[in-house]
Amino acid sequence: MKATFYEGNKTFSVKETEIVAPAAGEVRIKVAYCGVCGTDVHIYHGMMDQRVKIPQIIGHEMSGEIDALGEGVSNFSIGDKVVVRPLDNRGEKPSDKGFSHICKELKFIGIDSQGAMQQYWNVPSFTLHKLPATTDLKLAALIEPLSVACHDVRRGRLKAGETAVVLGGGPIGLLVAMVAKSVGAQVIISEVNPKRIALAEELGFLAVNPAKTDLIEYVNSKTENRLADVVFEVAGVQPALDTMTEVAGIRGRIVMVAIHGQPKPINLFKFFWKELELLGARVYEGEDYEQSIQLITKGELPFERLITAVEPLTNIQGLFEQIDTNPEGMKYLLNCQA
Amino acid sequence: MKATFYEGNKTFSVKETEIVAPAAGEVRIKVAYCGVCGTDVHIYHGMMDQRVKIPQIIGHEMSGEIDALGEGVSNFSIGDKVVVRPLDNRGEKPSDKGFSHICKELKFIGIDSQGAMQQYWNVPSFTLHKLPATTDLKLAALIEPLSVACHDVRRGRLKAGETAVVLGGGPIGLLVAMVAKSVGAQVIISEVNPKRIALAEELGFLAVNPAKTDLIEYVNSKTENRLADVVFEVAGVQPALDTMTEVAGIRGRIVMVAIHGQPKPINLFKFFWKELELLGARVYEGEDYEQSIQLITKGELPFERLITAVEPLTNIQGLFEQIDTNPEGMKYLLNCQA
Numbered sequence: 001m002k003a004t005f006y007e008g009n010k011t012f013s014v015k016e017t018e019i020v021a022p023a024a025g026e027v028r029i030k031v032a033y034c035g036v037c038g039t040d041v042h043i044y045h046g047m048m049d050q051r052v053k054i055p056q057i058i059g060h061e062m063s064g065e066i067d068a069l070g071e072g073v074s075n076f077s078i079g080d081k082v083v084v085r086p087l088d089n090r091g092e093k094p095s096d097k098g099f100s101h102i103c104k105e106l107k108f109i110g111i112d113s114q115g116a117m118q119q120y121w122n123v124p125s126f127t128l129h130k131l132p133a134t135t136d137l138k139l140a141a142l143i144e145p146l147s148v149a150c151h152d153v154r155r156g157r158l159k160a161g162e163t164a165v166v167l168g169g170g171p172i173g174l175l176v177a178m179v180a181k182s183v184g185a186q187v188i189i190s191e192v193n194p195k196r197i198a199l200a201e202e203l204g205f206l207a208v209n210p211a212k213t214d215l216i217e218y219v220n221s222k223t224e225n226r227l228a229d230v231v232f233e234v235a236g237v238q239p240a241l242d243t244m245t246e247v248a249g250i251r252g253r254i255v256m257v258a259i260h261g262q263p264k265p266i267n268l269f270k271f272f273w274k275e276l277e278l279l280g281a282r283v284y285e286g287e288d289y290e291q292s293i294q295l296i297t298k299g300e301l302p303f304e305r306l307i308t309a310v311e312p313l314t315n316i317q318g319l320f321e322q323i324d325t326n327p328e329g330m331k332y333l334l335n336c337q338a
Numbered sequence: 339m340k341a342t343f344y345e346g347n348k349t350f351s352v353k354e355t356e357i358v359a360p361a362a363g364e365v366r367i368k369v370a371y372c373g374v375c376g377t378d379v380h381i382y383h384g385m386m387d388q389r390v391k392i393p394q395i396i397g398h399e400m401s402g403e404i405d406a407l408g409e410g411v412s413n414f415s416i417g418d419k420v421v422v423r424p425l426d427n428r429g430e431k432p433s434d435k436g437f438s439h440i441c442k443e444l445k446f447i448g449i450d451s452q453g454a455m456q457q458y459w460n461v462p463s464f465t466l467h468k469l470p471a472t473t474d475l476k477l478a479a480l481i482e483p484l485s486v487a488c489h490d491v492r493r494g495r496l497k498a499g500e501t502a503v504v505l506g507g508g509p510i511g512l513l514v515a516m517v518a519k520s521v522g523a524q525v526i527i528s529e530v531n532p533k534r535i536a537l538a539e540e541l542g543f544l545a546v547n548p549a550k551t552d553l554i555e556y557v558n559s560k561t562e563n564r565l566a567d568v569v570f571e572v573a574g575v576q577p578a579l580d581t582m583t584e585v586a587g588i589r590g591r592i593v594m595v596a597i598h599g600q601p602k603p604i605n606l607f608k609f610f611w612k613e614l615e616l617l618g619a620r621v622y623e624g625e626d627y628e629q630s631i632q633l634i635t636k637g638e639l640p641f642e643r644l645i646t647a648v649e650p651l652t653n654i655q656g657l658f659e660q661i662d663t664n665p666e667g668m669k670y671l672l673n674c675q676a
Binding site for chain 2: 094096099102103224225241249250256259262264267269271273274275280281282
């Protein structure tokens with residue numbers, strides 16, 4: 001079979017490797033598609049060379065079919081369509097208070113261990129979610145990032161009739177917007193890139209360029225001056241941090257979706273004055289995966305429009321180079337059997 | 339009667355004024371005691387000269403007895419012991435979503451209008467909470483700041499068996515600690531001032547000087563490595579903001595009690611990693627007052643120990659000067675009939 005390896009220095013190799021039998025408690029998956037996560041791009045850029053073990057097979061936004069069962073795996077069958085929730089919580093302790101998905105000893109499969117950018121992938125069966133037999137496996141590669149969005153929306157306790165403002169209209173921003181819409185909220189996306197604004201509008205969202213339009217006034221006009229009930233900070237830049245405390249209304253909830261590596265100035269006075277909440281959100285839990293699977297398989301939302309390109313596994317190097325040169329791109333997938 | 343006036347330039351005057359009949363919907367209160375809030379000290383320091391109307395009667399941490407009833411006030415009687423919840427929400431709008439206590443047009447009685455540092459005070463009857471006839475009116479002057487603490491603890495959703503870390507052992511920090519203890523939490527106070535540490539310990543709290551002891555290690559040792567379930571940031575300084583995200587455990591809630599006038603650097607990565615929550619808290623709601631009245635009137639907690647000094651109303655100037663020279667002081671009261 002073919003497997004791809006991150007070799008450091010912005011380089012992937014493609015090699016022939018042995019197909020390995022699954023260990024006890026594991027399954028072997030014939031990987032159908034694997035999407036490229038922002039984290040995968042970080043790895044490609046060498047930002048995580050101290051965490052990955054070069055040469056490393058990366059990738060975790062995948063879909064596939066079970067190809068072989070290890071000893072003791074009884075709740076799955078060969079041929080089942082599945083996705084992997086790539087969280088290995090086997091080091092969980094009582095001090096983690098039951099929050100498995102963010103336990104201190106959490107290992108992320110595809111970063112801390114081998115990932116899905118290969119033809120066959122062995123994983124523990126506890127990571128699997130089964131898909132209906134009719135599921136489109138290309139769309140199913142979006143289940144992992146969509147689960148992030150489901151988790152973000154759940155953390156924000158967003159309800160029907162409320163207004164969500166999404167700061168940043170990239171792939172995760174649009175997925176958050178789609179989940180927010182699916183729960184019955186009014187959604188306003190703030191984004192500066194004209195092509196991303198156009199896509200957001202094409203997907204049916206209100207989209208505002210805050211460099212051209214006063215976002216606060218705009219949101220006030222759409223909410224009878226209530227401003228946002230929930231703000232999703234997905235942009236990861238200081239102007240978004242400055243805006244989030246302004247655009248949130250009284251008792252507004254702000255979900256921190258972006259990852260800020262350094263401490264950043266935050267207007268704490270606004271937290272006091274409007275009794276705002278800031279909610280950290282990281283990965284997902286099982287119920288987020290189930291919600292995400294529902295959304296993908298019901299087929300009511302235009303997820304297909306988020307797929308910018310699909311490349312064969314063997315062109316992994318070209319795909320990552322393409323991502324770097326196209327700031328408007330959304331989701332990029334590898335076809336792992338092509 | 340005697341009334342005191344903030345005249346600007348760190349100066350109070352004491353004047354003879356007319357006792358005025360209460361308007362319709364108002365009551366006249368014979369003020370018993372009025373405590374000095376941090377905000378009153380800010381006013382004295384000239385920090386709020388643009389908001390107050392000099393000469394201004396300030397003060398809102400009060401207790402007293404109803405002395406006269408205005409037209410249409412039927413749910414109170416002359417002689418009732420009362421405290422005032424000094425929030426005038428008559429400008430409330432639908433866009434405030436029912437959060438009266440932080441509505442956009444909120445007026446704070448005793449800052450935006452005349453306060454309690456006088457012998458008789460006329461206030462709208464909707465601001466009143468009735469006290470049991472046996473209530474000690476000196477302790478009752480602590481009901482307003484204690485209600486702040488009740489609100490903070492409620493915002494933090496602190497439960498029995500959880501661990502609360504209070505950053506800052508001043509008057510509000512100790513009141514938060516007392517309320518936290520009353521709900522059944524383990525309480526750890528972080529404070530650098532040795533006299534405040536001594537008082538915290540005398541009141542039965544675990545108290546740590548973070549300049550001498552590693553607070554994170556200490557809290558870990560008291561929580562089987564769970565760290566804090568709820569952190570109260572009461573200190574208002576950058577080291578406390580740096581500590582709060584460290585000392586909070588997985589899914590920890592951080593209540594922002596201190597008022598930070600300027601944007602401050604916050605470790606947002608920790609919010610992501612541990613799925614922390616930051617909760618803004620401002621003043622109180624009716625139920626916080628009721629809880630606070632219960633705590634004061636049950637007499638199970640040593641609130642008396644928080645009263646540093648009681649001075650006659652006519653010595654208001656001396657009292658504010660005393661506060662400025664005594665950084666270890668807790669609550670200072672004016673006896674408004676002396």
